[in-house]
Amino acid sequence: MAFPGVWMTKSESMIYRVVPKCACSTIGQIMFYSDHGAFYDGDIHDSRAGLHKWSQDESQPAIERAVRAREALTFTCVRNPYARILSSFFDKIAGIQRNGRRYRGNLVPQLAQRYGIEVGSPENGFDFDQIASFRRFLLFARDTIRFRRPMEPDIHWSAMSGHIATFIANGGRYDRIFFTETFNEGMQDVLSASRTPVAVDLAEVPRFNESEGHGPRRAHKVSAYFDDLSRHLIWDIYKDDFQLFRYDFDDPDNKLPTGKIDLDEVHAKLGR
Template sequence: MNEIPPQADQKAELAARISRLKPRRDFLDHTYISLRHKYVFHTVGKAANSTVKQYFYALELKGSHFAMPSVHDRGSSPLLSPFQLDRQTLEKALTGKEFLRFTFVRDPYARLLSCFLDRIKDHKSRPYRELMRWMKKDVGYKPEFGEFIKAICEQTPFQQNNHWRLQYADAMMPEVGYDFIGKQESFSADMSTLMSRITGAPVDLQTDRVNASPSVTAAHDKLPKYWTAELVQMVQTAFAKDFETFGYEPEREWMGGFKSAVQAAGTPPAKKTEQAQPVRRHIRLKEFSPLVQRSMSPTEDYLSQTNGTLPPGNYKLTANADGFLIDPKHAKRPGPKLFVLGDSFVECSFIHEGSRFCDVLNQKLGPAPGVCFNAGYSGATSLNLYNVLINKIVDKDPHSVLFVLPSNDPLSLLNGNGYWNLNDRRYAPVLPVRRGPPAVGEFEQNAGQLAPLLEAMCGLSDAFGFNLHLATTPFVSTQYEELAWFRRRHKTRETYEGLMERRRVLNQVVRNTAQKCRKDLIDLESILTDTEMFYDDVHVNEQGSLHLADILMQRLGWPSTAGA
């Protein structure tokens, strides 16, 4: 995330901005600072924060004669609160490069259910009493889970208790540039990585042996029992930022087993019309949340489906205020703007920041004016990218836009209604996704949707006066039996050969449209043919990213043609 610019009284101004997100008391109580190990940790309620504190209290006290205090007693914590630091030190802690900033988050569905089971069913807890005041009920009232969800979805983040507050607001995402965001669902791996970064030594934690939470609710195993379609819809709307920012899918497999209270009792439910159950829908914008910073690591299963040129480890992604990926060193470059549209091929999440081809283009410019923005997003289709182009790019006065055909298109066009299938959780252009599995469609018929969509992009470029370059999607074609990792990635020869053919068909549509609309064509399928440039069949490795940057620098005519 972008660092907060120096100002006359930054501490007071930062505190004022944070106070618009949540009460100042929560900021002071749940922000932990170590001057010894140079880190800042913010605890999100019901997201493993007690267990995390257990580890870092122990680390802070290591080598001292002090006994380990309770992690629930803030006054005895060996870690400092913001109010204990002078302005200059607090500024360094929250914005400086010498401090590591991190937090942990949790699946919104499991977190809210855990809060209900732990804090609301306990009538002696402070969160319960706060909720009763909000609901205007007497202490002793026993709210149902649905009442709890409805009540908290009516609240603003500032009004919410920290145990159920929108995590995006509670973690102060608009104001704090995190270097690491862990998840409760991958706690062991994330905590091991985090401790290794802080201590500088390899760490493999047995976190299943340490759980400092005062109450273990096992909420994840109880989700289908408590959640209903109506409650899910409320949370998808009120907590949308949490799903988007932290990469949690709003739709889940367990949602297929919803039962109403009437059905559970064995009585057939009355049929409801769509008017009786109104659904608030919205166009899906596939983007990174503004100013978000993520650290991503390829899983062992993912690595097993690569050729060995993708190193394991953490890969940092930083988005600017408009949700475009860019190395912070280049975020404020002036001059003509280039936006590169695509899916995971363009996103390059598993290439280190600074080595992604969009970052390398910025480096190659040196002091010359010009800036390249990475508008790639994993799972995007051409329809999703058209939406990004018209809603996020045309008003930014682009000099040039490079559209790279997504490798997702051959998959999404297998659905009924092609790009516009509203049941596919990964590709649907409208949210919330409709219930039920996606209908099966005919690729040959749906492939006809691509040409008019590309022609619409060409029309936009003419109307708004920017250069549009169309690129085919590159991919590795090899003998299916030769490579074990390739067979793991493509389960059968039939699926592999069918996918290769669909990629070729759509790439030809790109070539034909570029010729018809007189747009520059960059035929990456023909240019990127060296298998050593890829770590699987569609994603370039670091060597490929650097090579691609060289190609684009020569082909795009940017920024030298600015003003021509």
């Protein structure tokens, strides 16, 4: 078995399948705190101790054993596809990363050359046509996901259902899938059902948005970025995300889900 993208507390109280751009930094810090009584000092994605991660070879036997035993509460978190792809664009394409550089080195220059994307710079206050550049980025994202060109799809804009499906396909089962948009309610349900060494008061937990402050702010409401072609592309890429996780395709400005997630349906459709 292989469980890429899976994190687990050292106490084995909970197992989390990371879905990028869905509050993963905050969730990871809460998991860390629930074991140690303190938050990780830095970006939780950089931690090499205090949290089991499948990417760390020494953690893999413990994660595989816990997934098989199904004693630890297992969960993940999803987000409105419209908001998620916008966040990916503003963070990974238009923004400057924590190391002071552009994401993936020469990716942004390549997009400027091949797709005509402009993203501005800190020197000009990130002054660029956000709507036009985002729509061009969306064409690029579609090309990577549907045709795997000019590169493999990136984890930050590939479909949530794809991330979530790998865990199911390899023998895992989710006990909870909750919404970023109602984070405290969903995360509290996970904590209440888990045997954590340290109690967590969600009201006291800060939001760990590692991308905030490193790029331009979104200047328009969500629907302004999506014309008819953009919405066609979004449906082509994220149809399963809209349907399985109950998000409103017809109204991009309605960030809230329209109903509850059916876990049996998710496992049946993504476990094929």
